[in-house]
Amino acid sequence: MPASATRQSSRWNASTVRAAALHAVIVLASLVAASIMLVACGPDASHARGQPGAGGPPPAVVVVTSLVATNLAMNYEYVGQTAGSRDVEVRARVAGILLARNFTEGGSVRKGQSLYSLDPAPFQAAFNRAEAEVAAAEARLAQATRTLNRLRPLAEARAVSQRDYDDAASAEQVAHAELKAAQARRAEAALNLVYTKVEAPLSGAAGRSQVSEGTLVAGPGTLLTTLTQTDPMKVRFGIADTDQMKWRNEAAAGRLQLPPHEAFTIEIKLADGSLYPRKGKLLFSDTRVSGNTGTVEAEAEVPNPDGVLKPGQFVRVRLTGATRLNALLVPSRAVLEGPQGKFVYLAADGKAAPRPVQVGDQIGDDWVVNSGLAAGDPVIVDGMARIFFPGAPIQVAQTPAGAKATAGDASAPAAAARPAK
Known part of the structure; x- marks a missing residue:
């Protein structure tokens, strides 16, 4: 190849390399400039998107209620168990053979109703003997009186x-004493004869019979059955000591009005x-706090003429009669939980303003x-x-007709109170 052609080719290659390098520098500079502009303009653009009318979302549509102070009936619920107002063990007063059971186990009995019958024959014989002794004592007294009169x-x-x-006067006095002793023995024999019929000491529900016919009953030492008076019925439950302290503190602060003498x-x-x-x-609230449960034992009395309540039932006991004065109610869904505790949002100047609450x-x-x-x-x-x-922008919506009653509505009934967590 000629020398002139070689020099021309070298010049063309050098020119091509310089042009490619210049193009690469220009593209790189353009990319850097674009990145700088995006970084510099990003926050303003985001802020512009968050503003109404600048391409951002519209204000939050919310429902607002205005709190109303009202006197609120407060109810407190606890778990309780029913029990008979009186529980009596039925026992025979005399020993003897049991002839008959005169009631239905688990049924209702009336006061004075016969429950058991013991064999009365030996007691009837003892009564007859006592009557004979009384007659003999009366005869001796009459003889002594006639002798003294003569x-x-x-x-x-x-x-x-x-x-x-x-001697005649003393004999008359001894005859008087013997007659009284004979009369006492006759009265005792008559009582034993009556005691062969075991009667219900109260009206209530009979339990299971512990003995059967033909059994030798050893007097008061043998339990025959039990009776439970179910009208009225007692309900035993425990009141948390913290609840009682809270009642007294709120009553002292004027926020709570308790019934007189706490007679709920x-x-x-x-x-x-x-x-x-x-x-x-x-009826009763103990002055001592249980060390095991932290509660105060309480007892209530409830009429039960129809026998709907049975001894041993678990029930919910609701204490009524307390009044929360000038109470403010807010729906539970409106109370939010934050790092610092509970709070609500208030509508203020078209914005949502947080407010901490207790x-x-x-x-x-x-x-x-x-x-x-x-x-x-x-x-x-x-x-x-x-x-x-x-502080987010909000738009207050009108509450639709027929919506649920909001907090503070005095006509809304008060349910059972539960302590705040």
Whole structure:
């Protein structure tokens, strides 16, 4: 190849390399510039997207309720167990052979009803013997009285000795004493004869018979059966010591009005959830706190004329009669849990403003507010899921007709209170 051609080819290769290098530098510079612009403009663009009318989501549509203070009937529920108002062990007062059982096991009996019959023959014989002894004692007394009456005028005329008269008077006194002793033995024999019929000492439900016909009953040492008085019925339950302290603290603060002498009215909820139609009263509340359960033993009395309640049933005991004064209720769904505790959102100037609260008892689907809110505060009760950060823009929606009653509605019934967790 000629030398001139070689030099021309070398110049072309060098020019091509320089052009490729220049193109690469320009592309790299363009990419760096674009990256810098994206980084610099990113926050402003994101902020622009979050603003209404700038391509961001619309304000959260929420439902707001205005809190209303009202006097609220407070109910407290505990687990209880029924028991008879009186439990009696039935025992025979005399020993003898059991002839008959005169009641149905597990059935109802009336006071004075015959439950058992013992063999009365030996007791009838003892009674007859005692009557005979009384008759003999009466005859001896009559003889002694006649003798004394004969000797009295003779003694006054000194026709008999004073010793004979004194002996006659003493004989009459001894005859009187013997007659009283014979009458006492007859009364005892009559009682033993009556005791051969074992009667119910009260009206109630009879338990299982512990003996059968033909058994030799060893008097009071043998248990025959038990009777339980079921009208009225007693209900025993435990009141948490913390609840009693809370009642007293809230009463001292003027937030709670207790019935006089803490005489709560008692309502019974049965195992199937139904409410027993008759109300009772609190009879007893112990002054000691159980070291095992931390509760105070309490006892109530409930009428049970129809025998619906049975001894040993587990029931829910509801204490009524306390009133929460100027109570504020907020729906449970409106109370949220945050790092610092419970809070709610208030509607303020078109924004969702968080407000920390302290709640007490739970009444149905509502919390009782102890502090943090006041009557008239606009609390957001629906739409919190669309509030992504405090101060987010909101739009208040109208509550549809027929919606559920909101907190603070005085017409809403109060359910059983549950302590706040």
